[in-house]
Amino acid sequence: MVIRRCEPGQTFRTPGSHRLITIDHARPTLQQPQIDNTMKILVCVTSVPDTTTKITFTDNNTKFNKAGVQFITGPYDDYALARAIELKEKLGGTVTVLNVGEADTEPVIRKCLAIGADDAIRVNADPTDAFFVAEQIAAIAKENSYDLILMGRESIDYNGGQVHGIVGELLGMPSISPVMQLDINGDTAQITREIEGGKESLEARLPLVLGCQEPIAEWKIPNMRGIMTARTKPLKVIEPTSKDTLTNVASYELPAPRGNVKMIPADQAETLIQLLRTEAKVI
Amino acid sequence: MSVLIFAELDEGKLRKSSQEAIYYGAKVAEQLGTSATAIVIGQADDSELATAGRFGATKVLHAADSKLNEPNGMAYATVVAAAAQQEGTKVIVLAKSSLADAMAARLVGKLRAGLAANVVELPDLSNGFRVKRSIYTGKAFAYTDLTADVKILAIKKNTLAVEEKDATASVETFSPALNDGDFGIAVKSTDKATGDVLLPEADLVVSAGRGLKGPENWGIVEDLAKALHAATACSKPVSDLDWRPHSEHVGQTGLKISPNLYIACGISGAIQHLAGVNSSKVIVVINKDPEAPFFKSADYGIVGDVFDVLPRLTKAVQAL
Numbered sequence: 001m002v003i004r005r006c007e008p009g010q011t012f013r014t015p016g017s018h019r020l021i022t023i024d025h026a027r028p029t030l031q032q033p034q035i036d037n038t039m040k041i042l043v044c045v046t047s048v049p050d051t052t053t054k055i056t057f058t059d060n061n062t063k064f065n066k067a068g069v070q071f072i073t074g075p076y077d078d079y080a081l082a083r084a085i086e087l088k089e090k091l092g093g094t095v096t097v098l099n100v101g102e103a104d105t106e107p108v109i110r111k112c113l114a115i116g117a118d119d120a121i122r123v124n125a126d127p128t129d130a131f132f133v134a135e136q137i138a139a140i141a142k143e144n145s146y147d148l149i150l151m152g153r154e155s156i157d158y159n160g161g162q163v164h165g166i167v168g169e170l171l172g173m174p175s176i177s178p179v180m181q182l183d184i185n186g187d188t189a190q191i192t193r194e195i196e197g198g199k200e201s202l203e204a205r206l207p208l209v210l211g212c213q214e215p216i217a218e219w220k221i222p223n224m225r226g227i228m229t230a231r232t233k234p235l236k237v238i239e240p241t242s243k244d245t246l247t248n249v250a251s252y253e254l255p256a257p258r259g260n261v262k263m264i265p266a267d268q269a270e271t272l273i274q275l276l277r278t279e280a281k282v283i
Numbered sequence: 284m285s286v287l288i289f290a291e292l293d294e295g296k297l298r299k300s301s302q303e304a305i306y307y308g309a310k311v312a313e314q315l316g317t318s319a320t321a322i323v324i325g326q327a328d329d330s331e332l333a334t335a336g337r338f339g340a341t342k343v344l345h346a347a348d349s350k351l352n353e354p355n356g357m358a359y360a361t362v363v364a365a366a367a368q369q370e371g372t373k374v375i376v377l378a379k380s381s382l383a384d385a386m387a388a389r390l391v392g393k394l395r396a397g398l399a400a401n402v403v404e405l406p407d408l409s410n411g412f413r414v415k416r417s418i419y420t421g422k423a424f425a426y427t428d429l430t431a432d433v434k435i436l437a438i439k440k441n442t443l444a445v446e447e448k449d450a451t452a453s454v455e456t457f458s459p460a461l462n463d464g465d466f467g468i469a470v471k472s473t474d475k476a477t478g479d480v481l482l483p484e485a486d487l488v489v490s491a492g493r494g495l496k497g498p499e500n501w502g503i504v505e506d507l508a509k510a511l512h513a514a515t516a517c518s519k520p521v522s523d524l525d526w527r528p529h530s531e532h533v534g535q536t537g538l539k540i541s542p543n544l545y546i547a548c549g550i551s552g553a554i555q556h557l558a559g560v561n562s563s564k565v566i567v568v569i570n571k572d573p574e575a576p577f578f579k580s581a582d583y584g585i586v587g588d589v590f591d592v593l594p595r596l597t598k599a600v601q602a603l
């Protein structure tokens with residue numbers, strides 16, 4: 001969304017969009033500054049194993065074992081979506097959800113629609129490589145001129161924390177992550193970003209690509225009405241526009257289990273310090 | 284052809300995690316039969332920069348344009364891309380951090396480089412370029428082939444045991460063309476704890492959970508941390524309740540850390556908490572409930588009351 005004060009009859013182009021806005025002399029009732037009520041937000045979401053999942057592999061450790069696994073929206077993506085809906089409620093506009101994934105991610109996409117996104121796009125492909133995913137997102141963003149592209153700070157499967165930065169670079173837009181607070185004033189975003197041992201307040205002009213984390217917003221839970229309307233909201237499935245990948249997983253491995261725990265009686269707690277020094281050699 | 288290491292400064296000193304990255308990069312350079320160059324951005328003395336040699340770098344490129352004084356992932360990516368081009372680099376190494384992650388992602392877009400994050404071992408070059416990286420928030424590893432011409436490795440802390448040597452690196456000023464478009468983000472203010480051990484960098488971490496009952500009780504946690512020169516951390520409910528700052532929260536939705544020693548006090552050990560700390564070398568759990576799940580993932584355990592045990596541990600450390 002872009003708020004611009006302008007004189008009647010004046011025409012301008014909103015940044016990152018191709019729409020021309022013209023103030024109409026024939027409607028003198030307009031007292032407010034002209035609002036281009038189309039803040040377009042794209043939220044990119046992953047479908048990932050629930051955080052309590054015990055991870056296992058099949059096919060000689062070359063495939064993730066989906067059997068019995070519950071898939072959820074990436075927890076950080078959920079924060080991004082929640083803030084997008086809040087901004088839409090406050091400022092007007094639309095929220096589009098985008099996932100690069102195969103058909104089994106649709107329950108997660110529908111849930112995002114139930115939470116309040118207006119429409120969704122699924123790029124029909126197995127998202128194994130961050131660059132590949134970023135190219136799909138960038139291609140869609142180029143066609144649609146979003147004011148904000150919100151993502152999670154990282155996906156909880158591959159934990160790359162890189163898709164937002166790659167998309168920003170491919171689109172020539174600033175990217176910021178991890179974002180803990182986001183407010184929009186006109187065409188400017190006020191942002192708080194976490195840094196090691198603290199935080200930073202930033203300001204930047206839209207359009208932007210942001211990687212989000214708590215406490216940017218509270219996670220939203222769909223209500224009954226949302227679930228009903230989600231069924232009829234548009235979910236467009238498109239094929240990938242490019243196929244390039246730069247990484248390729250050859251096989252997986254589970255971490256070696258920790259040895260048995262050595263218990264120390266509470267009344268001899270001090271021996272722990274000796275053991276950490278002489279046995280574990282970490283202090 | 285040299286391996287390029289993106290090394291970060293903290294108040295004019297090379298960060299500990301960057302020292303490890305330089306050491307790792309120098310090992311990769313050895314594997315490839317080439318040398319290691321560090322690129323350092325920001326203000327620092329030549330004498331400090333030359334210490335990169337202790338960790339295996341033979342050369343440091345120093346970009347000290349005052350426009351770069353504020354950490355800026357986009358502008359830093361432009362500088363690192365220029366350095367990579369000058370050095371003919373095919374492998375770029377960095378330690379994960381909020382700045383390095385932002386920089387590396389932009390670099391992927393610029394160079395079409397393949398990036399592996401959370402790398403935990405030296406690469407295997409016997410058949411292409413294969414790395415082992417941690418995935419599913421520490422619950423598994425993926426052996427990943429990097430197929431692009433340029434490869435970026437973001438290493439996890441404690442990947443290698445660093446051995447220092449007696450050597451200095453040569454320092455060269457590096458002044459690539461900067462790109463105005465990279466300076467669109469204005470930093471209004473920074474709010475950062477100083478003087479404390481930075482949690483992501485810390486070798487030793489004392490962490491506490493809801494078992495501490497309230498923020499007023501954190502003194503006993505801080506005392507033990509201070510005695511050990513450790514950083515403090517916390518569980519998610521503790522930061523949600525504002526007992527501790529968000530930047531201390533570890534786990535699935537917080538920081539992922541891999542220190543040498545993680546001492547968990549009054550934390551139950553939920554799987555989402557473990558996800559952030561399970562790659563710590565040694566884990567100590569102190570909990571009054573013998574059934575607390577955390578004991579299953581611990582190396583040492585004490586069933587006891589933190590209000591009794593922590594002060595005694597602090598005394599024992601002070602007596603060392």
Ligand SMILES: Cc1cc2nc3c(=O)[nH]c(=O)nc-3n(C[C@H](O)[C@H](O)[C@H](O)COP(=O)(O)OP(=O)(O)OC[C@H]3O[C@@H](n4cnc5c(N)ncnc54)[C@H](O)[C@@H]3O)c2cc1C
Nearest residue numbers: 492493494518519534535536549550551553555556571589
């Ligand atoms: C999607 C999702 C993501 C999450 N991400 C994270 C995350 O990143 N990090 C995280 O930590 N959690 C996370 N959680 C929350 C997690 O599931 C647990 O709820 C949380 O870790 C529990 O914190 P705790 O151990 O401090 O508190 P509790 O579970 O309440 O445990 C307190 C412990 O203290 C012990 N205790 C009490 N008094 C004493 C005493 N006097 N002396 C010794 N011991 C005592 C108790 O026996 C108990 O074991 C996440 C949850 C979800 C759903």
Ligand SMILES: Nc1ncnc2c1ncn2[C@@H]1O[C@H](COP(=O)(O)O)[C@@H](O)[C@H]1O
Nearest residue numbers: 044100127151152154155160161162163
């Ligand atoms: N397959 C995908 N489809 C849509 N968005 C994605 C996908 N993978 C990653 N993202 C977005 O990019 C963010 C960072 O992901 P990553 O770089 O994989 O850690 C995620 O939180 C998502 O918002």
